[in-house]
Amino acid sequence: MTAFPEACKTRIKGKLPLHNAARSNTPVGAIDALVEAYPDSCQQSEEGDDLYGLGTADGNLPLHSACLKKLADGVVEKLVATYTEGAAKPNSLGNLPIHYAAEKQCT
8 A cells, every 4th residue: 555555446347445344254453554545535435336236235334334344353444433323324225234233143
């Protein structure tokens, strides 16, 4: 990221790198680095087709995706600390991040 910091702001198929990282088993350190490089990415919703081309993206913030995927301790906390308002922001389906956290029994 130090060699090409603009990469953190580049969308591919409507997603920023933080969106993709929040959908996978990305280590907390990598999430931290992405957030530090582009903190506003925590406020950006997914756009366009979903990651797998199965339909329209749900407008998830990285926080929605992290709760949905039940990521490692520290990831959700980092995303909430960076964009607290995201915890109260529904996606295009009307779901809050807490809905996914409850569904996946995140703590």
